[in-house]
Amino acid sequence: xxxxxxxxxxxxxxxxxxxxxxxxxxxxxxxxxxxxxxxxxxxxxxxxxxxxxxxxxxxxxxxxxxxxxxxxxxxxxxxxxxxxxxxxxxxxxxxxxxxxxxxxxxxxxxxxxxxxxxxxxxxxxxxxxxxxxxxxxxxxxxxxxxxxxxxxxxxxxxxxxxxxxxxxxxxxxxxxxxxxxxxxxxxxxxxxxxxxxxxxxxxxxxxxxxxxxxxxxxxxxxxxxxxxxxxxxxxxxxxxxxxxxxxxxxxxxxxxxxxxxxxxxxxxxxxxxxxxxxxxxxxxxxxxxxxxxxxxxxxxxxxxxxxxxxxxxxxxxxxxxxxxxxxxxxxxxxxxxxxxxxxxxxxxxxxxxxxxxxxxxxxxxxxxxxxxxxxxxxxxxxxxxxxxxxxxxxxxxxxxxxxxxxxxxxxxxxxxxxxxxxxxxxxxxxxxxxxxxxxxx
Amino acid sequence: xxxxxxxxxxxxxxxxxxxxxxxxxxxxxxxxxxxxxxxxxxxxxxxxxxxxxxxxxxxxxxxxxxxxxxxxxxxxxxxxxxxxxxxxxxxxxxxxxxxxxxxxxxxxxxxxxxxxxxxxxxxxxxxxxxxxxxxxxxxxxxxxxxxxxxxxxxxxxxxxxxxxxxxxxxxxxxxxxxxxxxxxxxxxxxxxxxxxxxxxxxxxxxxxxxxxxxxxxxxxxxxxxxxxxxxxxxxxxxxxxxxxxxxxxxxxxxxxxxxxxxxxxxxxxxxxxxxxxxxxxxxxxxxxxxxxxxxxxxxxxxxxxxxxxxxxxxxxxxxxxxxxxxxxxxxxxxxxxxxxxxxxxxxxxxxxxxxxxxxxxxxxxxxxxxxxxxxxxxxxxxxxxxxxxxxxxxxxxxxxxxxxxxxxxxxxxxxxxxxxxxxxxxxxxxxxxxxxxxxxxxx
Numbered sequence: 001x002x003x004x005x006x007x008x009x010x011x012x013x014x015x016x017x018x019x020x021x022x023x024x025x026x027x028x029x030x031x032x033x034x035x036x037x038x039x040x041x042x043x044x045x046x047x048x049x050x051x052x053x054x055x056x057x058x059x060x061x062x063x064x065x066x067x068x069x070x071x072x073x074x075x076x077x078x079x080x081x082x083x084x085x086x087x088x089x090x091x092x093x094x095x096x097x098x099x100x101x102x103x104x105x106x107x108x109x110x111x112x113x114x115x116x117x118x119x120x121x122x123x124x125x126x127x128x129x130x131x132x133x134x135x136x137x138x139x140x141x142x143x144x145x146x147x148x149x150x151x152x153x154x155x156x157x158x159x160x161x162x163x164x165x166x167x168x169x170x171x172x173x174x175x176x177x178x179x180x181x182x183x184x185x186x187x188x189x190x191x192x193x194x195x196x197x198x199x200x201x202x203x204x205x206x207x208x209x210x211x212x213x214x215x216x217x218x219x220x221x222x223x224x225x226x227x228x229x230x231x232x233x234x235x236x237x238x239x240x241x242x243x244x245x246x247x248x249x250x251x252x253x254x255x256x257x258x259x260x261x262x263x264x265x266x267x268x269x270x271x272x273x274x275x276x277x278x279x280x281x282x283x284x285x286x287x288x289x290x291x292x293x294x295x296x297x298x299x300x301x302x303x304x305x306x307x308x309x310x311x312x313x314x315x316x317x318x319x320x321x322x323x324x325x326x327x328x329x330x331x332x333x334x335x336x337x338x339x340x341x342x343x344x345x346x347x348x349x350x351x352x353x354x355x356x357x358x359x360x361x362x363x364x365x366x367x368x369x370x371x372x373x374x375x376x377x378x379x380x381x382x383x384x385x386x387x388x389x390x391x392x393x394x395x396x397x398x399x400x401x402x403x404x405x406x407x408x409x410x411x412x413x414x415x416x417x418x419x420x421x422x423x424x425x426x427x428x429x430x431x432x433x434x435x436x437x438x439x440x441x
Numbered sequence: 442x443x444x445x446x447x448x449x450x451x452x453x454x455x456x457x458x459x460x461x462x463x464x465x466x467x468x469x470x471x472x473x474x475x476x477x478x479x480x481x482x483x484x485x486x487x488x489x490x491x492x493x494x495x496x497x498x499x500x501x502x503x504x505x506x507x508x509x510x511x512x513x514x515x516x517x518x519x520x521x522x523x524x525x526x527x528x529x530x531x532x533x534x535x536x537x538x539x540x541x542x543x544x545x546x547x548x549x550x551x552x553x554x555x556x557x558x559x560x561x562x563x564x565x566x567x568x569x570x571x572x573x574x575x576x577x578x579x580x581x582x583x584x585x586x587x588x589x590x591x592x593x594x595x596x597x598x599x600x601x602x603x604x605x606x607x608x609x610x611x612x613x614x615x616x617x618x619x620x621x622x623x624x625x626x627x628x629x630x631x632x633x634x635x636x637x638x639x640x641x642x643x644x645x646x647x648x649x650x651x652x653x654x655x656x657x658x659x660x661x662x663x664x665x666x667x668x669x670x671x672x673x674x675x676x677x678x679x680x681x682x683x684x685x686x687x688x689x690x691x692x693x694x695x696x697x698x699x700x701x702x703x704x705x706x707x708x709x710x711x712x713x714x715x716x717x718x719x720x721x722x723x724x725x726x727x728x729x730x731x732x733x734x735x736x737x738x739x740x741x742x743x744x745x746x747x748x749x750x751x752x753x754x755x756x757x758x759x760x761x762x763x764x765x766x767x768x769x770x771x772x773x774x775x776x777x778x779x780x781x782x783x784x785x786x787x788x789x790x791x792x793x794x795x796x797x798x799x800x801x802x803x804x805x806x807x808x809x810x811x812x813x814x815x816x817x818x819x820x821x822x823x824x825x826x827x828x829x830x831x832x833x834x835x836x837x838x839x840x841x842x843x844x845x846x847x848x849x850x851x852x853x854x855x856x857x858x859x860x861x862x863x864x865x866x867x868x869x870x871x872x873x874x875x876x877x878x879x880x881x882x883x884x
Contacts, residue, residue, distance in 0.1 A: 045585030071732060111744065115727060119623075121556055121601050124660075126579045130568040143565040145659065149490030153663045161664030162732060162870065166602070167624045171871035174729040180744065182725035183873050184631060187556075187602040187623045195620050202638060208725070208748065223571070223584050224564070228601075231594040291644075293550060293619035299513050299611040300598055310616055313546060317618075317644070429603035430610060431619045 004205045005287075007440055009280045010093025010268025011383040012085040014217070015370045016052035016261055019063075020088045024370070024380075025387055028395035029413040033245035033369045035259050040221040048235040050244035052261030052371035053221055054081070063087050065099055068176060074159045075172065076122050077262065081217040081376070082169040083176065085266040089213060090177060093268035093280065098178035106178060107278060108270075114181035114209035115174045116200045117266065118192025118216030119166035120375040123225035132156050173213055173266070181209035187375070190335055190425050191291075192216045193264065194378030194433030198289035200269045210274045215379030217264025226260070232302060232428055234258050234339055234372065245398075248368040250336035251343050251408040252400040258337040261371020265379030267386075284386040287324070287420070287438040290317025294345075294430040301430040304341050308349030311432040315353045315424055318434035322420070326354050329361060329436075330418045331394060333381040335425040336365040336408070337372040345426050347406060362416070363408040364388070368399045377425055378433060385421040385437035392418055449641045452709050452716035452882055455537075455702035456822045457530025457651075459523045461497035461695050461809045464506075465530060470826050472808075473834040474855040478679035479809045480693055485657050486561075493671040495678035496657045497695035497810030499523065508612055516595035517608055518557030523698035523815070524605040524653035525612060532613055535702040537647065540712050549617030549645040550606050551636035553628025555654030555814040557600035558661075563591040605653050617645045623814060626774070627869035628652055629699065630817030634723030634875055636703050646708040651818035655696035665694065668733075670778060682811075684775040684804035684836050685782050685850045687843035692776040695810025699818035701825075718825040721755075721862065721878035724748030728872030735780055739788025741874040742774075742866060746792045749864065749876040758794045766796040768878075769858060770827050772820040772865040773850075775804025775836065776811055785866065786846050801858065803836040803851035817867035817875065824863035824879040833858050 013020065016034030017027040027034065034052045043049040060072050060080035064087075075083065090097055096104040097113075106113075136152030138144035162168055167185040174183050182203050186195045193216025200212035220226050229235060236257030238247045249255045275282060292314040294305040305311075319326060334346045350358055366373070366381060373380055388394060396413045403409045424434040456466055461479030463469040479497040488494050504522050505511045507529035514525060537543055571584025598604070603621045610619060618639060624631050629652025636648035656665070665671045672691035674681040682693040709716055726744035730736040750757050750767070757767045774785055790797045805823055812819055827833055832855055839852035861881040868874045 041579065042581030043585075045582040045589075074732065110729065111726070126568055126571070126584070127577065130572045130579060131577060133565055133568055134572055134574065137569065141569070143562075143569065145487040146490045148659070148663070149488060149492070153491075153667060156663065156667055158667045158669070159733065160667050162668070165623075165625055165871060167869060167871040167873060168732075170624075170727070170873070171732060174727040174872065175731065178729050180727050180729045180741070183624070183727035184622050184635070184725070185624050185873075187621050188606070188619070189601060189603055199620075199635065202635075202642060206638065206642075223579060223581055223588070227585070227588055227592065228597045231592070231597050291549075291618035291620065292546070293606070293610045293616050295614065295616065296607060296611060300516070300595075300604060300607050302598060313616065427603070428598070429601060429607045431603060431606065431621075 005272040006201045006204050006269050007272045007275050007282045008267055008284045008286055008386045009270050009275050009282055010089035011283060011386060012089025012092060013265040013380045013383045014081050014085045015263040015380060016054060018055050019084055021383060021387055028369055031396035031398040035244035035371055037240040041223055044240055046226060047230050048238040048259050049240045050238045051259050054262060060084060064176060074163050076163045077219040078119060078122050078217050079169050079172055081219060081264045082117055083172055085217060085264055086173040086177060086213050089266040089268045099176040108211045110178045110180040112181055112210040113179040114200060114203050114212035115170050115179040115183040116196040116212055116214045117169045118186045118196040118375050119169050120218040122164045122166060123222040124164055126223055169217055179213060188431040189427040189429050190374055190377055191427040191431040191433040192375035194425055194435055195291060197378060197382055197435060198291060201286055201289055204271050211268060211270040213266050214269045215264060215266040216375045218375035219262035220260045220374060221262050229260055248338045249399045250338045250365045250367055251403040251406045253402040255338040255340055255343055258339050258367055258372040261373045263370060263373045263380060264376030265383045267379060267383060282440045284389045285438040285440045288318045288322025288436040290314040290321060290434040292432045294432060296430045301428050304345045304426060306344055308345045308352060311345060311349035311426050312352040314432040314434040318436050322436040324420055327357060328420050329422045331362045331364055331421045333364040333385055333423045335377060337367050342426060351405060358405050359407055361407060362394055363406050364395060365397050365408055381423040382435055382437055385423055388421060389418050389439050450706035451637050451640045451703055451720045452706050453701050453718045453825055454704045454709050454714045454716060455531035455535030456825060457527035457700045458822060459499060459526040460697040460819060461499055464502055464526055473805055474832055476835050476837045476853060477808060480678040480681060486659050488662060491662055492666045492673045493662060495681060497693060498657060499697050513611055514608055516599055518599040519655050520555055520557050520653045521605045521608040525608055527698035527700035528609050528649055531700045531702045536714055545614050546616045547645050548615040548647040549639060550609055550615060550619040551632045551648055551650045552606055552621045553632035553652035553814050554602055554605040554621050556602045557604060558655060558658045560596045561659050567591050609649060624873040625869035625871050626813055626816055627867040627873045627875045628814035630865060630867035630875040630877055631725060633818060633821055634725060634877055637720045637723050640703060640705050646705050648703045650703055651700035652815035653698035654812060654814035656813055657694050657696050680838050682777045682807045683838040684777040684807050685846050686839050687841040689777045691778050693810040695812045697812050698815050699822050716882040718828055719880045719882045721880040722749040722752030724876045726874045730872060735784045737784060739784045739791055741872060742785055742788035742868055743791040745874040745876040749878045753878040757792050766799045768800060768862040768864055769860040770833055770863045771800055771802035772824050773802045773804045774866045774868045775806055777806060783845060786848055798848055801833050801849045801851045803834055805834050807837040821865045821877055824865050827860045827863055828881045831857050831860055
């Protein structure tokens with residue numbers, strides 16, 4: 001029985017290099033890093049004072065229809081990223097939606113248009129919340145629940161909760177672009193976007209939609225969210241005085257942690273049949289996906305499964321789903337964070353899958369240029385894979401030198417024949433995702 | 442090469458409940474059929490001055506009675522603890538633990554689990570310590586200095602919404618695809634639907650699925666109070682949740698977990714398991730309407746119901762050969778808010794037409810409150826039990842009919858009925874709608 005094939009027709013990454021694929025691609029090919037001291041708050045009290053933030057000019061009000069500007073007041077940063085990413089993807093795919101062209105008939109019928117956006121655990125804006133908490137202190141200066149219940153909570157805007165529910169990324173995007181088909185919010189840390197893309201694939205395959213806005217977005221640029229990354233052991237030591245652009249060294253023998261980057265991406269995934277029927281430009285094919293759960297000795301996965309066995313299982317599942325074998329893969333985009341235990345897990349998984357061939361499979365490392373992008377990673381990586389295939393070019397690598405069995409050492413961009421690129425990631429919590437992006441036709 | 446067609450049959454082989462009415466399926470079911478309420482004053486924090494002072498809390502619960510080794514779950518948040526108890530019941534009932542040939546890489550997880558409870562005392566203290574009252578903003582350095590001392594690493598990690606997945610994976614040693622979705626109040630219905638779809642596709646043979654959640658904490662109650670979504674009834678808390686009643690004034694928060702084991706029929710039969718029910722269909726839609734309001738005609742709910750029924754091969758407007766309506770029971774989303782109950786009623790009428798009045802539809806949220814992300818899975822289990830026992834649980838506190846709400850809400854008392862096909866609805870804040878069709882298993 002033949003399966004409905006899924007293609008990628010729109011790319012909408014939003015990263016520290018800006019909105020859309022072009023600035024990101026240029027930066028990746030130039031080997032430019034956006035990692036720098038954090039501006040959103042004074043991070044000098046943390047192990048890492050540097051990260052990758054969206055450029056200052058990023059303003060979600062410019063990225064929504066005029067009639068929707070009021071709603072931007074109830075958007076957490078993560079939502080702002082998803083909204084910009086969705087608009088970018090929709091434009092790139094040449095779609096008319098309620099959001100881009102309210103007077104035209106929509107290219108995709110609203111009830112055939114799905115939306116799957118992975119999200120992180122969104123932290124509340126501390127200035128807003130604390131201004132309210134500050135009105136509810138007891139005589140000892142501490143928070144007092146009785147004051148809060150009586151009066152303090154009234155300081156919060158009535159819609160306060162809705163800024164921080166993870167499904168509000170999809171909520172805003174589906175309203176703006178009128179996506180009435182299946183919509184989901186997958187929350188599996190670093191695997192969130194990859195698993196969301198796989199779900200869109202299944203939804204299109206089973207005929208529940210013809211196209212989906214799919215991906216993920218995340219921002220840790222909030223002291224609470226940022227602290228959680230530090231407590232999870234992700235950070236490299238990086239005071240404001242250090243050169244953050246040289247700090248993240250995936251798979252290097254001296255790797256000592258990562259720096260986080262806010263960002264995410266939305267893709268337009270479409271059934272190949274309907275994409276061809278409308279004459280869409282097809283960037284690449286999403287030819288297979290796979291998922292698995294790692295055994296975690298410590299239960300929660302702070303100490304990740306060093307064997308990489310389950311990530312390898314997910315990769316094998318994606319290769320099977322794509323009906324290809326390991327030798328067909330021309331390049332690999334792993335999470336590649338520079339967190340030693342995660343690097344080891346990924347290395348071992350890739351060694352299991354590719355064996356002696358691994359040295360001939362170039363690795364694309366994103367974290368040195370845009371930071372570790374957490375729940376947004378899978379979407380940015382699949383977008384970069386699609387772009388690399390369209391350009392038949394690999395971006396540059398920076399920072400790493402001694403990377404052993406992995407072809408991950410610093411190298412300039414090069415033109416290269418690329419048919420299939422593997423994207424994969426493990427996660428805190430043990431969920432693994434893998435996807436194969438392939439040349440179309 | 443994946444050649445498995447999307448027609449693999451999927452059955453339920455295990456179920457578990459940890460709810461405000463108890464921690465095992467049979468006793469909770471009995472209490473639901475006796476119209477009992479799990480509501481009472483909030484005990485988890487001092488809520489006496491809050492607009493809402495009551496909720497339905499899980500009581501006297503300890504995972505030690507369920508898991509193999511509590512020490513590997515020592516840091517689990519309440520959400521993961523509830524999930525473990527419910528999943529252990531489901532796993533035990535399924536008999537998979539004793540099935541020597543079980544391939545744990547073909548067993549996956551798809552949960553609709555909520556985030557863990559925030560460490561509010563230390564969070565509030567850190568925020569106040571970092572507050573620069575003159576600048577009206579947080580001083581990042583002061584905040585970090587305080588928070589580094591105050592916050593606990595595991596307490597923070599356990600808040601990640603995928604932690605219930607991690608705990609269940611550890612407990613059962615399962616290694617297949619594992620996902621968590623968090624689409625507010627629709628989450629666990631959606632999780633079951635997508636788990637069903639993964640088995641149908643052939644990606645796994647067995648899925649542990651369901652939901653778990655508690656938002657009975659300072660910021661949870663604050664958030665819903667500010668949205669004016671919660672009942673603020675004075676007096677007896679057991680009377681506060683009044684779905685479909687004209688005097689309804691909001692939902693009552695519940696907490697807990699519902700978990701099921703889903704299995705491909707061939708896998709279940711090959712090991713001699715008894716299917717408890719079959720998943721007939723799944724539909725999912727988005728309102729794409731407004732951030733806070735539901736599309737007033739019930740378009741989104743009607744769409745998810747329509748897709749689920751179509752997948753189950755049911756024409757909602759056609760009666761069966763024996764004269765019964767197309768289905769026998771609807772487990773309503775039925776939150777008890779003005780808006781939900783009106784629009785859900787409208788959506789059901791839109792789908793079932795003139796037959797809608799002949800289909801009983803009740804809300805167990807009247808008795809155990811709204812379990813948020815976990816609600817859908819808990820209610821799915823209600824449907825399986827209704828089929829098993831031929832009993833429909835009531836909507837309690839129904840006293841004043843709302844002239845616009847004219848369906849059969851099974852008011853106040855459980856009722857016996859011939860039940861073969863049920864529909865379970867969940868609609869989330871944010872506009873995600875999900876529906877499952879549950880059928881009596883016939884070989």
